[in-house]
Amino acid sequence: MAAPPTALTIAGSDSGGGAGIQADLKTFLGCGVHGMSAITAVTVQNSIGVSGFYELPPHAVAEQIESVVTDIGVGAAKTGMLASAAIMEAVADAVRRLGVTPLVVDPVAASQHGDPLLRPDAIDALRTQIIPLATLVTPNVGEVRLLTGVEMRGPQDVLEGAQRLHALGAAWVLVKGGHRPGPEATDLLYDGSRTFEFTAPRQATEHTHGSGDTLAAAICAALARGNDVPEAVRLGKAYVTQAVISSYPLGSGLGPVGHFWRIRAWPPESKS
Ligand code: PLP
Numbered sequence: 001m002a003a004p005p006t007a008l009t010i011a012g013s014d015s016g017g018g019a020g021i022q023a024d025l026k027t028f029l030g031c032g033v034h035g036m037s038a039i040t041a042v043t044v045q046n047s048i049g050v051s052g053f054y055e056l057p058p059h060a061v062a063e064q065i066e067s068v069v070t071d072i073g074v075g076a077a078k079t080g081m082l083a084s085a086a087i088m089e090a091v092a093d094a095v096r097r098l099g100v101t102p103l104v105v106d107p108v109a110a111s112q113h114g115d116p117l118l119r120p121d122a123i124d125a126l127r128t129q130i131i132p133l134a135t136l137v138t139p140n141v142g143e144v145r146l147l148t149g150v151e152m153r154g155p156q157d158v159l160e161g162a163q164r165l166h167a168l169g170a171a172w173v174l175v176k177g178g179h180r181p182g183p184e185a186t187d188l189l190y191d192g193s194r195t196f197e198f199t200a201p202r203q204a205t206e207h208t209h210g211s212g213d214t215l216a217a218a219i220c221a222a223l224a225r226g227n228d229v230p231e232a233v234r235l236g237k238a239y240v241t242q243a244v245i246s247s248y249p250l251g252s253g254l255g256p257v258g259h260f261w262r263i264r265a266w267p268p269e270s271k272s
Contacts, residue, residue: 003034004032004033004034005076005221005224005225006036006072007028007033007034007036007074007077007221008037008069008074008076008077008078009025009035009036009037009079009080009217009220010038010077010079010080010082011040011079011081011082012039012040012041012042012053012080012081012083012108013039013041013042014045014210015042015046016251016256018209018210018250018255018256019045019209019210019212020080020081020210020213021037023210023213023217023256023259024078024080024213024216025037026214026259027259028220029259030218030239030259030262030263031217031221031222031235031239032221032225033221033224033225034072036068036072038064038065038068039056039061039064040055040080040081040082040091041053041054041056042054042056043081043117045111046253047209047250047251047252047254047255048252049111049113049115050111050113050115050117051115053081053117058084058086058087061090062090062091062094065091065095065098065100066098070098075223075224076102076103076104076220076221076224077095077100077103077104077220078104078105078106078217078219078220079103079104079130080106080213080216081108081117082126082130083117083119084118085122087122088122088130089125089129091129091130092129092133095133096133101135102135102223103133103135104136104137104138104219104220105131105136105137105170106212106213107126107130107131107137107138107139107146108212108213109123109126111209112208112209112254113253113254127147127168131165131168131169132168132169132170133169134170134171135171135223135229136170136173136232137165137170137172137174138174138176138215138216139161140176140212141161141175141177144158144175147164152175155188158175158177158188159190161173161175162188171229172190172191173189173190173191174187174190174219174233175187175188176215184199184200184201185199185200185201187199189230189233191229196233198234198237203247206254206255207255207256208257209254209255209256210256211257214239214243214257214259215236215237218236218239219232219233219236220232221236222235222236240257242262243258246258246261
């Protein structure tokens, strides 16, 4: 069998298995790429929330990146939870030094429960160290507000938020509409001059844990497979839409998006 394209996630572990590294690796498999991971932090997490996290030393994160880039090669990479300014500096240095590109930056700041996944000192490093390296940055409306101060009340605010993030140095910006009210979720993609809209019907489920990670990982996989950014976003949206449709309850809190829809029945005689 020929080697598939390769993708690297630089992100945190979710002990509940729904988001973070675990969601990214499932997505990479579902999207037909070989997934690799540089773990930044280990969260203590279940369906009810994140009760804490433990960071790795910044040099340990950089060494993981260097190890896979110099041997296996990285077709595309994504960042998720980067936890602290020191880890961001180490990641930014490794990404620049090793020429890791294309890079999808999911500017993760908090979980859906509102639990922090970033130290307060890290917001500025996200703005100044990581976003300038992004081929694509994928904020939700809360992350746009956190990073630019722009409140998302209408379409003009969405464009202004995208323009401010582009001005920070991201080549492309995808402002996700999932957290804005309405029957449809519309995402806006912007490259400094062109805009593209992606609309999907809103799914009636609260079990969307890991949806942001899954979208960014699916876009990353599509880039690793050689697609351009607008096509990778279209493919990533299609993947996460199916994952949200396939989400399931777990524990007593918020369940995860589902990746089983990409898996053929196994064992072969079973139906699901
Ligand atoms: N835990 C980790 C390690 C994550 O990376 C993320 C999101 O990026 C989350 C939790 C939060 O996921 P959600 O906002 O979908 O609950």
